[in-house]
Amino acid sequence: xxxxxxxxxxxxxxxxxxxxxxxxxxxxxxxxxxxxxxxxxxxxxxxxxxxxxxxxxxxxxxxxxxxxxxxxxxxxxxxxxxxxxxxxxxxxxxxxxxxxxxxxxxxxxxxxxxxxxxxxxxxxxxxxxxxxxxxxxxxxxxxxxxxxxxxxxxxxxxxxxxxxxxxxxxxxxxxxxxxxxxxxxxxxxxxxxxxxxxxxxxxxxxxxxxxxxxxxxxxxxxxxxxxxxxxxxxxxxxxxxxxxxxxxxxxxxxxxxxxxxxxxxxxxxxxxxxxxxxxxxxxxxxxxxxxxxxxxxxxxxxxxxxxxxxxxxxxxxxxxxxxxxxxxxxxxxxxxxxxxxxxxxxxxxxxxxxxxxxxxxxxxxxxxxxxxxxxxxxxxxxxxxxxxxxxxxxxxxxxxxxxxxxx
Amino acid sequence: xxxxxxxxxxxxxxxxxxxxxxxxxxxxxxxxxxxxxxxxxxxxxxxxxxxxxxxxxxxxxxxxxxxxxxxxxxxxxxxxxxxxxxxxxxxxxxxxxxxxxxxxxxxxxxxxxxxxxxxxxxxxxxxxxxxxxxxxxxxxxxxxxxxxxxxxxxxxxxxxxxxxxxxxxxxxxxxxxxxxxxxxxxxxxxxxxxxxxxxxxxxxxxxxxxxxxxxxxxxxxxxxxxxxxxxxxxxxxxxxxxxxxxxxxxxxxxxxxxxxxxxxxxxxxxxxxxxxxxxxxxxxxxxxxxxxxxxxxxxxxxxxxxxxxxxxxxxxxxxxxxxxxxxxxxxxxxxxxxxxxxxxxxxxxxxxxxxxxxxxxxxxxxxxxxxxxxxxxxxxxxxxxxxxxxxxxxxxxxxxxxxxxxx
Numbered sequence: 042x043x044x045x046x047x048x049x050x051x052x053x054x055x056x057x058x059x060x061x062x063x064x065x066x067x068x069x070x071x072x073x074x075x076x077x078x079x080x081x082x083x084x085x086x087x088x089x090x091x092x093x094x095x096x097x098x099x100x101x102x103x104x105x106x107x108x109x110x111x112x113x114x115x116x117x118x119x120x121x122x123x124x125x126x127x128x129x130x131x132x133x134x135x136x137x138x139x140x141x142x143x144x145x146x147x148x149x150x151x152x153x154x155x156x157x158x159x160x161x162x163x164x165x166x167x168x169x170x171x172x173x174x175x176x177x178x179x180x181x182x183x184x185x186x187x188x189x190x191x192x193x194x195x196x197x198x199x200x201x202x203x204x205x206x207x208x209x210x211x212x213x214x215x216x217x218x219x220x221x222x223x224x225x226x227x228x229x230x231x232x233x234x235x236x237x238x239x240x241x242x243x244x245x246x247x248x249x250x251x252x253x254x255x256x257x258x259x260x261x262x263x264x265x266x267x268x269x270x271x272x273x274x275x276x277x278x279x280x281x282x283x284x285x286x287x288x289x290x291x292x293x294x295x296x297x298x299x300x301x302x303x304x305x306x307x308x309x310x311x312x313x314x315x316x317x318x319x320x321x322x323x324x325x326x327x328x329x330x331x332x333x334x335x336x337x338x339x340x341x342x343x344x345x346x347x348x349x350x351x352x353x354x355x356x357x358x359x360x361x362x363x364x365x366x367x368x369x370x371x372x373x374x375x376x377x378x379x380x381x382x383x384x385x386x387x388x389x390x391x392x393x394x395x396x397x398x399x400x401x402x403x404x405x406x407x408x409x410x411x412x413x414x415x416x417x418x419x420x421x422x423x424x425x426x427x428x429x430x431x432x433x434x435x436x437x438x439x440x441x442x443x444x445x446x447x448x
Numbered sequence: 449x450x451x452x453x454x455x456x457x458x459x460x461x462x463x464x465x466x467x468x469x470x471x472x473x474x475x476x477x478x479x480x481x482x483x484x485x486x487x488x489x490x491x492x493x494x495x496x497x498x499x500x501x502x503x504x505x506x507x508x509x510x511x512x513x514x515x516x517x518x519x520x521x522x523x524x525x526x527x528x529x530x531x532x533x534x535x536x537x538x539x540x541x542x543x544x545x546x547x548x549x550x551x552x553x554x555x556x557x558x559x560x561x562x563x564x565x566x567x568x569x570x571x572x573x574x575x576x577x578x579x580x581x582x583x584x585x586x587x588x589x590x591x592x593x594x595x596x597x598x599x600x601x602x603x604x605x606x607x608x609x610x611x612x613x614x615x616x617x618x619x620x621x622x623x624x625x626x627x628x629x630x631x632x633x634x635x636x637x638x639x640x641x642x643x644x645x646x647x648x649x650x651x652x653x654x655x656x657x658x659x660x661x662x663x664x665x666x667x668x669x670x671x672x673x674x675x676x677x678x679x680x681x682x683x684x685x686x687x688x689x690x691x692x693x694x695x696x697x698x699x700x701x702x703x704x705x706x707x708x709x710x711x712x713x714x715x716x717x718x719x720x721x722x723x724x725x726x727x728x729x730x731x732x733x734x735x736x737x738x739x740x741x742x743x744x745x746x747x748x749x750x751x752x753x754x755x756x757x758x759x760x761x762x763x764x765x766x767x768x769x770x771x772x773x774x775x776x777x778x779x780x781x782x783x784x785x786x787x788x789x790x791x792x793x794x795x796x797x798x799x800x801x802x803x804x805x806x807x808x809x810x811x812x813x814x815x816x817x818x819x820x821x822x823x824x825x826x827x828x829x830x831x832x833x834x835x836x837x838x839x840x841x842x843x844x845x846x847x848x849x850x851x852x853x854x855x
Binding site (some may be wrong): 057089090091092120122123125126157158159269270300347348351352354355357360361364365367369370372373374376377393395396397398436437439440441442443444446 | 475495497499500527529530531532564565566631676677754755758759762764767768769771772774775776777780781783784796800802803804805842843844846847848849850851
């Protein structure tokens with residue numbers, strides 16, 4: 042596996058474009074389109090929220106009922122959630138606009154939206170946006186990057202990743218872009234992820250690979266514990282690498298899942314580190330837990346604790362809050378047995394052992410916690426299971442962004 | 449039932465004192481003591497965190513194994529949590545200091561601590577504090593108020609409440625004080641509650657009344673979703689009202705539970721409104737849910753949502769975030785059927801109906817949300833169950849307080 046520069050246009054046969062459609066933001070790009078030269082197998086995972094946005098309903102139906110997809114249209118600014126029958130109609134109309142402009146069947150057009158809930162999309166602007174993007178579609182890395190920029194809301198950086206690997210002598214690429222902050226626990230501004238690959242693989246295995254991988258990647262990210270109505274990850278595989286189609290869980294499938302996992306992990310960490318107002322990526326690694334599920338629960342509990350997140354912002358080695366967050370996670374353990382460490386590129390320090398603080402240097406701990414990526418390592422001393430979760434610190438700017446998001 | 453001024457000394461035969469013991473804070477009172485003239489039946493509820501502070505272990509044992517208690521010693525500043533065997537020893541020594549000073553058996557002395565985790569208590573200062581408080585014990589309202597002040601950490605106001613009611617011609621009083629912010633979801637600075645009554649009641653019924661009532665009072669408060677290692681509510685009943693002992697769930701028991709519920713609700717609301725950095729008490733009332741448990745879950749989900757809390761701080765009528773928080777609570781419902789309202793003393797406004805926003809005035813909504821007590825009313829349109837939860841807004845000051853709590 043080789044890490045390469047690029048995003049959704051890295052894989053063969055995928056083009057992208059972006060435009061400033063003026064949907065809600067002014068003077069910036071706010072619409073993007075991804076098009077595969079040939080019909081691609083499609084897979085998707087969606088929010089578990091009871092309240093589901095129109096594009097989520099649209100995509101779930103298409104991914105489930107249709108064998109292929111060819112295009113994805115994304116807008117930032119308005120979420121098209123809580124918009125009733127009118128909202129569903131706009132998904133249909135968006136797909137029809139693509140059909141009309143690019144001769145791609147409407148039932149092969151996926152849609153995604155992010156932004157304010159309860160506002161209707163300005164359909165005319167969307168249609169004009171699609172017409173503007175159609176002639177600009179390109180397979181360049183730059184066009185992929187423009188798309189990654191266009192889908193941002195409160196994100197401060199575009200998020201892209203790509204890798205290549207070999208299957209039966211053919212070079213296969215997996216690339217992707219995303220915006221927002223988490224799948225189970227996303228920022229209201231919604232986690233949207235778009236992945237493309239030129240691998241030939243059956244639709245069933247594609248869906249399974251995606252469903253399995255989000256559990257340990259996007260689902261382990263939390264910015265503020267809220268789950269959006271719009272969270273969506275879509276994965277298209279167009280087969281243009283020319284490999285024999287993967288139809289079983291063989292060595293080639295394993296290589297693909299490894300590549301997919303790399304891209305998803307990279308994107309997940311970018312989201313966590315770019316959480317609203319964040320100044321640091323806050324990682325929690327749980328090792329030696331008694332089960333995988335417990336390891337995940339413990340790691341998530343720590344990165345979701347507002348008190349711990351505020352302490353990370355303050356570069357404060359408040360191990361008591363970490364212990365406390367482990368303690369209310371619902372997982373049973375012996376607080377006297379576990380051990381806690383802080384680590385970053387500035388070093389590693391043990392802060393808790395035998396039921397109480399070690400004799401660590403506060404100064405050293407603060408130095409370690411002052412890096413832009415900080416890890417809490419939790420050794421449960423119980424078994425062999427492990428998990429990693431990613432979050433960010435809780436800052437003044439998180440409050441500022443969310444106190445006046447709509448204004 | 450009559451609401452009266454007072455706290456833990458309102459009921460007959462209860463004395464209190466406070467002192468500046470210099471445990472961690474300087475130049476303020478940081479220790480309090482409550483003493484009953486006669487042995488009192490005791491009841492307690494404690495944190496569900498796996499990590500439990502030494503005083504929690506001490507009190508749980510005494511409340512379970514001993515028939516009576518006579519004193520409670522509380523300190524602020526150091527939590528005596530994650531302090532190993534030494535921490536347990538300090539509970540014992542504190543009780544022995546009371547035995548030595550006031551001739552109260554050590555096994556009738558409850559203890560409670562709140563503050564920083566992992567630091568050992570300065571035992572000598574605690575002993576001196578007990579010796580200083582002993583001669584100052586008084587049954588005046590002022591001494592109760594001093595105690596309520598002494599147990600505060602990041603609280604900005606002392607929290608006290610009391611009521612009287614009649615049982616067989618005798619006037620019975622229930623009073624209490626608390627500090628912190630919630631039982632299931634408390635601020636790390638810990639929720640501590642102390643209740644006293646001169647009612648004569650069996651220990652079993654006393655415990656049952658307390659256990660039942662915290663579910664709809666303290667357990668419906670959340671400031672930041674974190675659950676402390678030290679959360680404790682203690683209730684002492686010394687029988688000095690002279691009523692015939694309540695030994696069954698009769699009309700007199702019902703009167704008592706009503707009085708207890710009033711005091712607990714009043715204290716719970718004070719805690720929520722005084723959440724760290726809060727500028728507003730944020731209440732969520734769920735009505736017409738299909739079960740009591742679902743009503744509680746839905747109400748809690750809304751008051752725990754960081755995004756909603758930040759919107760309340762910004763006086764922003766962001767009903768989408770409320771709907772979203774209901775949606776990820778885990779309770780199934782039809783988003784098209786429910787209705788949402790904002791209300792405060794400035795009025796009431798319907799903001800959501802039939803799956804989308806009503807045509808409400810943003811200006812009016814902002815005016816309603818600018819009051820110090822704001823309610824979201826959620827009509828689930830499913831059944832007869834209801835619940836209320838209390839939280840606060842998420843502010844810059846919450847971050848500030850928790851980024852540098854230990855410094």
